[in-house]
Amino acid sequence: MTLAHSRQFSTSLNPINITSLSKQLIQLGRINNPNTFSDTTHHQQLQASSLISNLNNCTCLPQIKQLHCHVIRQGLDQSCYIITKLIRTLTNLNVPMDPYPRRIMNLVQFPNPFLYTSVIRGYAVQQNLSEAVTMYGSMRREGITPVSFTFSALLKACGSVGDLSLGRQFHAQTFKLSGFCSVYVGNTMIGFYVKCGDLESARKVFDEMPERDVISWTEVIAAYAKSGDMESAEGMFERLPKKDVVAWTAMVTGFVQNAKPLEAVECFDRMERSGVLPDEVTVAGFISACAQLGDSKYADRAVEMALKFGYSLRDHVVIGSALIDMYSKCGNVEEAVKVFESMKNKNVFTYSSMILGLAMHGRAKEALDLFHYMVTQTTIKPNNVTFVGVLTACSHAGLVDQGRQMFASMHQTFGVEPTREHYTCMVDLLGRVGRLQEALEVVQTMSVEPHGGVWGALLGACRIHKDPDVAEIAAKRLFELEPDVIGNYILLCNVYASAGDWDGVLRVRRLIKEKGLKKTPAVSWVVDEKGQMHKFSPGNMNHPMSDKIQGTLEELVERLNVLGYQPDLSSVPYNASDDEKRSILTRHTEKLALAFSLITTSRDCTIKIMKNLRMCQDCHTFMRLASEVTGRVIIVRDNMRFHRFRSGACSCGDFW
DNA sequence: ATAGGGTTAG
Structure with a gap:
């Protein structure tokens, strides 16, 4: 048999034939890498296409394993093309790289760059930079030349753990090895710099790219929005020639993230007028804007909006959770409960939002019952926000002992480390019932450096219980941390006033004047x-x-x-x-x-x-x-x- | 397949 023969017959070959043919060719010493043949044959790709589409539809590990058996039976376990797809599917289903995906990769005798890249990408998705780099090292040692996607995967890995300096090195190598920067690789670079918080470099890549697509623009716009620079975001957005729904959504949620709900609504209106239809993500952002506005008129509009575009609100976990938050913040906790009860899929956001909503409305018992249900009857794990809700509920109901218990179990039972927010809740809990000394002790012994919120909670408690002594301690630290927040000074003023200490009131007034602060007019x-x-x-x-x-x-x-x-x-x-x-x-x-x-x-x-x-x-x-x-x-x-x-x-x- | 997603305190 000659190579010419095999090529001649290749149109009628199936993958099994190809693989066995390759093996024969190796034995004959005609080729030394079956991939040069089998992986680039268009025919085999066609043969394997049904296998691939089955892989794409896999939703769980057992399905993949079943397909893998099929792959082995067909003798395709040496095909880089098939194994690469298999590893991708495993990665997308969050199957840990070790041992399974890694093993099937190792079993391939003649790995190609794409196979290596899929494994590197897998480690990147699982935020395992060191293994990704090790994989890259063995790839180079085997003399396999990386492709541009390899660097995309490596940059993704660096971005996932925020390793800026290593990422920079890969950035440099990308140009050296692949010569030019495709839009795809450029976008990955932008994404990497954004994740590392280096907006300037991200912008530089963007500016230097030979061509850009709407994804490049959206990445930079969203990065500006997240960093709080809505002006730059808007400037870029106006220059973007073709605005798709994702770009519009980046602007809507950008305004929401920067507490500009009116602008978010306005932006949403503009999008509609320009003929772009919102999707679930846009609607979720809009609902969040409505929550910030705190008005049911907007709330109704958001629901109408979502229905109009055919989104079954209660089936979509993000929209449902956003609705719960919105109704709670608009003062309609009953409706929030209705949404919660009608939702089919719930996650930790759903529960946390509901618990917070109930706590916000003083319905402590229901909030705690819901928490209990969540941890005993579901597999959903509470996170730090869930506990903010739980502790807030305790504090509103004056449940000191239960709050303390929750605070302890948060760490001991659920492995959630207490943050400053949780300490704030504890100070609030103790302070509200008048245990100011204990509250002060909490602040002085907490495991993280207290921030303004903690001292502010203590000062607030001093106002309720008219305790100028503790108030002075709290205010001193608070004014250092937040020298320009007028509300803090007013709070201290109120403490002195309620204790009839008019000298104290005057002292604070003078301080406000010296700092040039203006009282926020009430409205x-x-x-x-x-x-x-x-x-x-x-x-x-x-x-x-x-x-x-x-x-x-x-x-x-x-x-x-x-x-x-x-x-x-x-x-x-x-x-x-x-x-x-x-x-x-x-x-x-x-x-x-x-x-x-x-x-x-x-x-x-x-x-x-x-x-x-x-x-x-x-x-x-x-x-x-x-x-x-x-x-x-x-x-x-x-x-x-x-x-x-x-x-x-x-x-x-x-x-x- | 590289972009946009909802919950946090005084």
């Missing part, structure tokens, strides 16, 4: 049935219904007085006369918003008020009693959390 707003927003600020009484609002408020105060309402004058951090304090209190913006809502809405309608600052003690009591005398449900969303007032009680249990 409350409600949205009417037409979607119109009505804003209320304390000094600005020029709302068209101002007189009516005043009248309604006065009348309401009288009715509350009957129930024993006394204005809480310590809520006013000014050394003013009692009459002045009373007058200041009635001008608090959430009270104006309440009066407006009482006038303009029907009796069975839940009143929803948003506020940009934290509600004061007096307003809280006021709302509680108002819900009793008016028989209305009042929801106030301040900058901290939800308060749902009903029949004289608040969902937060008066701890906030």
Whole structure:
């Protein structure tokens, strides 16, 4: 038999013939690598195509193993082409590289660069840089020349663990070995630099690429957005000639990540107008923007939107989880629960969002029950966010012992290391019930360096329990960590004021002045049935219904007085006369918003008020009693959390 | 197959 013969017959050969033919050829010494023949034969690829499509449809390991047996029976276990595909499939199903995929690769006598690359890529996906590099080393030792995809896989590996310097070396080698930079390899390089946080180098690659596609653009746009530089992201986006749905989505979620929900909604509108249809990812981003806006008008629109594009909301785990978060943040935890219950697939995001939603609304028992269900009845593992939810729930319900227990088991039973957020919850938990010394101890003995949040929680607790001594300790550290956050100074002011220490109040005022800080003006707003927003600020009484609002408020105060309402004058951090304090209190913006809502809405309608600052003690009591005398449900969303007032009680249990 | 994805505190 000659090589000419074999080529002549190759059109009628099947893979088995080819492999055995190759073996014969090797025995005859005609070729020394069957891949030169069998792997490049178009015919064999056709023969193997059904095998490949079966591989692509594999959804679990047993299926692949079955196919692998088939491969062996067919004598294809020496085909780099087939084994490469097999390894890819295994990688995509997250099967660890060792031992199985690695073994079937080792069994191939004449590996080609693509086979090596698939294994390197496998290690990259599994974030195992050292094995990926070792694999590359043996490849070079065997004298196999890497292809550009090899460097893509290596760069991916470097990116997965953030090894910038090693990645740079591969970057240099890529040019040396493959001569030019394809769009594909260039995109991988951009991705690598982005993952390492080196935006400048990423941009340099982008600028120097001979050609770019929409993926190159989107990578850089998303990187700018993630780094908080929305201006650059927008600049790039405007220059992008053909914007596809992924690029638009990068912008929408970019705005969401940078807490610019209005811009996100605007961007979404623009996308629609330009004729690009959103997909699930876009809708999830939009829903997240709605959550930040905290308004049910947008919430309804998001749901409508998703339905319009045919996304079965409750089947999609990301959309469902986003909806739970959105409804919770819009004050409609009942609807959030409905979504949760109707979802078929749930993951840790779904549960964490639901637990947080319940905790946010003061439904601690349900939150804890849900957590218990999650860890005993499902295989879903709680993560650090889940525990933030659990601890928040404990703190809202004043469940000190249970909270402590949870905090301990978080680490011991579930292997979740406590972060500053968890310590913040613990300080909050202890501080709220007045155990300020214990809270202080937690801060002083925590395993990570305390941040502003921890000290802020302590200072907040001092405000509730009127403890200027601990407050001074907390404030000192807090002002070092967050010198420009005006809210911190106001908090300390409130502590001094509530303790009647007017010298202290003056000292803080002077400090604020020295730093040139400006007090954030309070504003409350409600949205009417037409979607119109009505804003209320304390000094600005020029709302068209101002007189009516005043009248309604006065009348309401009288009715509350009957129930024993006394204005809480310590809520006013000014050394003013009692009459002045009373007058200041009635001008608090959430009270104006309440009066407006009482006038303009029907009796069975839940009143929803948003506020940009934290509600004061007096307003809280006021709302509680108002819900009793008016028989209305009042929801106030301040900058901290939800308060749902009903029949004289608040969902937060008066701890906030 | 290299891009965009939802939950975190005072």
